[in-house]
Amino acid sequence: MFVFGIPLVGSAILALVGHRESAPDVNVAFSLGTFIAACVLTVEVISFGPLFAWDRAFFIDPLNVFIVTLTAFVALSTALFSRPYMRVERDQGKMTPPRLRLYHSMYQLFSFTMLLALTTNNMGILWVAMEAATLTTVLLVSVYRTAASLEAAWKYFILCGVGIAQALFGTVLLYMAAEKVVGSEGAALLWTNLDAIKAQLDPTIITLAFAFLFIGYGTKVGLVPLHNWLPDAHAEGPTPVSAVLSGLLLNVALYAILRCKVLTDGALASPLTGNLMMGFGLLSVVVAAFFLSRQKDVKRMFAYSSIEHMGLVTFAFGMGGPIANFAGLLHMTVHSLVKSAIFFTVGHASQKAGTQVMNEIRGLIKVNPTVGWGLMLGSIAILGMPPFGVFASEFLILITAMREHSWATPFLLLSLGVAFASVLSRVLPMVFGETSVKRLPHPPALIPVFVHLGIALLLGLYIPPYLSTWYREAARMIGG
Amino acid sequence: MSGLASQLINLFAAVLLLLAFAMISQRRVVSLIHLYTLQGATLTAATLVVGYATHQPHLYLSAALTLLLKVLLIPWLLHRVIDRLSVRWDVETLINIPTTMLIGILLVILAFHLALPVSQLSSTIARGTLGIALACMLLSFMMMITRSKAVPQVLGFLSMENGLFFAATAATYGMPMVVELGIALDVLVGILILGVFMFQIREQFDSLDIEHLEKLKED
Numbered sequence: 284m285f286v287f288g289i290p291l292v293g294s295a296i297l298a299l300v301g302h303r304e305s306a307p308d309v310n311v312a313f314s315l316g317t318f319i320a321a322c323v324l325t326v327e328v329i330s331f332g333p334l335f336a337w338d339r340a341f342f343i344d345p346l347n348v349f350i351v352t353l354t355a356f357v358a359l360s361t362a363l364f365s366r367p368y369m370r371v372e373r374d375q376g377k378m379t380p381p382r383l384r385l386y387h388s389m390y391q392l393f394s395f396t397m398l399l400a401l402t403t404n405n406m407g408i409l410w411v412a413m414e415a416a417t418l419t420t421v422l423l424v425s426v427y428r429t430a431a432s433l434e435a436a437w438k439y440f441i442l443c444g445v446g447i448a449q450a451l452f453g454t455v456l457l458y459m460a461a462e463k464v465v466g467s468e469g470a471a472l473l474w475t476n477l478d479a480i481k482a483q484l485d486p487t488i489i490t491l492a493f494a495f496l497f498i499g500y501g502t503k504v505g506l507v508p509l510h511n512w513l514p515d516a517h518a519e520g521p522t523p524v525s526a527v528l529s530g531l532l533l534n535v536a537l538y539a540i541l542r543c544k545v546l547t548d549g550a551l552a553s554p555l556t557g558n559l560m561m562g563f564g565l566l567s568v569v570v571a572a573f574f575l576s577r578q579k580d581v582k583r584m585f586a587y588s589s590i591e592h593m594g595l596v597t598f599a600f601g602m603g604g605p606i607a608n609f610a611g612l613l614h615m616t617v618h619s620l621v622k623s624a625i626f627f628t629v630g631h632a633s634q635k636a637g638t639q640v641m642n643e644i645r646g647l648i649k650v651n652p653t654v655g656w657g658l659m660l661g662s663i664a665i666l667g668m669p670p671f672g673v674f675a676s677e678f679l680i681l682i683t684a685m686r687e688h689s690w691a692t693p694f695l696l697l698s699l700g701v702a703f704a705s706v707l708s709r710v711l712p713m714v715f716g717e718t719s720v721k722r723l724p725h726p727p728a729l730i731p732v733f734v735h736l737g738i739a740l741l742l743g744l745y746i747p748p749y750l751s752t753w754y755r756e757a758a759r760m761i762g763g
Numbered sequence: 764m765s766g767l768a769s770q771l772i773n774l775f776a777a778v779l780l781l782l783a784f785a786m787i788s789q790r791r792v793v794s795l796i797h798l799y800t801l802q803g804a805t806l807t808a809a810t811l812v813v814g815y816a817t818h819q820p821h822l823y824l825s826a827a828l829t830l831l832l833k834v835l836l837i838p839w840l841l842h843r844v845i846d847r848l849s850v851r852w853d854v855e856t857l858i859n860i861p862t863t864m865l866i867g868i869l870l871v872i873l874a875f876h877l878a879l880p881v882s883q884l885s886s887t888i889a890r891g892t893l894g895i896a897l898a899c900m901l902l903s904f905m906m907m908i909t910r911s912k913a914v915p916q917v918l919g920f921l922s923m924e925n926g927l928f929f930a931a932t933a934a935t936y937g938m939p940m941v942v943e944l945g946i947a948l949d950v951l952v953g954i955l956i957l958g959v960f961m962f963q964i965r966e967q968f969d970s971l972d973i974e975h976l977e978k979l980k981e982d
Binding site: 405407408410411414415418421422425428429430433436437440441444445448451452454455456458459462463471472485487488491 | 920924939945
């Protein structure tokens with residue numbers, strides 16, 4: 284169980300030395316350790332099947348091991364990116380040594396809570412880890428201590444606090460339903476036990492429980508109308524934090540909903556969960572696409588794009604069935620990779636221009652061609668242009684929607700079109716165009732950007748057979 | 764014996780509901796904290812009675828945890844915060860108090876309606892109180908919405924957590940111990956962070972009025 288032991292130790296050590304010159308490197312080293320441990324775990328799960336650890340308190344199956352690896356990978360590349368980024372922030376006087384220490388320590392603690400939420404078998408611990416993730420990210424968002432970042436963090440805390448309290452009530456109801464079947468031991472909240480007895484759970488209680496759990500974790504996924512915290516938190520926090528929020532936290536919250544959906548589907552005969560997820564997913568896609576076109580701040584714009592994509596994934600899982608689930612998982616992967624890559628380039632671009640307002644960022648391709656090309660390619664990828672992976676998953680989602688829920692297709696196509704037009708019309712002048720800004724003192728770390736985009740491109744062209752078996756296995760777990 | 768115990772639990776539940784209404788109608792921050800402390804004390808007593816009547820030793824532990832956290836530690840922290848910030852003044856509400864009370868009554872009816880089918884299925888001695896627990900949650904939720912200052916918002920959040928805790932005790936004799944410890948830890952860390960935030964908001968805006976936090980809007 285090195286996977287989450289490493290970030291926990293890392294956060295403790297960085298709490299002590301996080302202000303030193305070498306702290307960013309230490310941060311990278313711990314993230315690398317976590318990633319290696321996650322890879323080892325993946326190999327084990329693929330070769331030996333689902334694993335238990337520590338008296339069944341932890342449970343790894345194809346579904347969560349895939350998100351664990353993704354999480355560890357994005358956490359590693361974000362740590363790499365934040366090395367030069369945070370040095371520039373320090374030179375510009377935005378980050379003082381105590382703040383850097385807080386930042387590095389919370390970064391590792393955040394990785395720990397994410398991995399704990401993913402690997403735990405206990406629905407109660409899942410809740411505790413999600414709440415802890417909220418707390419660490421609140422501190423990360425407010426790290427600049429400006430008026431706007433405090434406001435964003437306060438809003439984030441209160442909204443997600445209320446949301447997650449609903450999820451706790453849902454968990455209580457779930458426990459109540461389970462207790463009637465298996466008796467009142469701690470085992471009644473273990474997901475594997477719940478999964479085994481899900482057909483006997485009381486439908487009335489489970490319906491109510493799922494409603495509360497969906498609202499609660501849905502707030503964290505950023506589903507409309509519970510999305511208000513998301514653009515603020517993304518825009519006002521440091522850019523590495525925006526990258527991990529979009530790339531990781533939203534995925535993990537969605538994972539929590541999926542776990543609850545599996546249980547609820549087993550207990551109910553009706554397609555209630557699917558309909559709820561389709562409805563909210565579609566609403567998020569449409570609303571976010573139209574808000575996209577009105578943004579002036581580059582990070583806010585991409586935050587709305589995250590809402591749109593999470594809505595799309597939620598819609599896919601709501602439709603269910605092997606193809607839609609497969610597409611949903613694929614979309615989760617490529618969205619994480621591409622969106623974090625975009626935030627990396629946006630971070631450097633706005634650091635260079637000294638602003639996040641899009642009208643004032645110009646001519647990236649002249650000053651630093653790699654940043655410019657990274658942003659350009661990333662935007663093309665996120666908008667679902669072939670040959671990137673997003674195209675493949677969006678295509679699969681759309682054809683399933685056409686076949687099974689044809690009423691939804693016009694809304695989806697319209698929103699994707701609006702998003703395409705508005706993002707591209709903003710990004711083009713930012714990349715091309717005239718500018719007079721100087722280079723940054725620390726060379727930006729752009730390898731992660733192109734590694735992410737490269738993987739997304741690869742997934743669009745060719746999915747290796749072992750990966751597709753893995754996806755299919757995971758899709759089957761969600762009830763494909 | 765169990766008749767007396769269930770009467771006692773119903774009594775405590777009624778007290779909790781009354782306290783939730785009192786918090787809605789209360790204007791002074793200091794009194795709000797006193798009410799929160801009382802709520803914590805009632806919760807401790809209710810947990811003890813449920814634990815005694817059903818012979819669930821882990822409920823004693825969670826009652827002790829409640830006492831320590833919600834009657835002693837958090838109120839003490841809150842008192843320190845408001846002393847340092849000197850915000851003992853009256854609280855502005857966004858909607859006037861009689862209207863909030865009326866909405867509160869509607870919320871209670873809604874809560875009972877929602878909880879009725881669930882509590883009929885429950886087998887615990889405190890099953891009748893699930894509706895009250897849900898009502899407390901909704902009332903605190905409303906308090907968070909209608910208050911415009913930071914401290915009452917936080918108190919609303921905390922009292923919502925109390926309602927949740929009571930729901931867990933009433934419906935299932937409490938969550939497994941490890942989960943309960945985790946929740947307690949999260950609440951404690953959360954309140955510490957919020958405390959620090961209040962100082963920072965004060966520094967930035969010279970006021971704890973959340974209405975200042977309206978810069979980040981969609982235009």
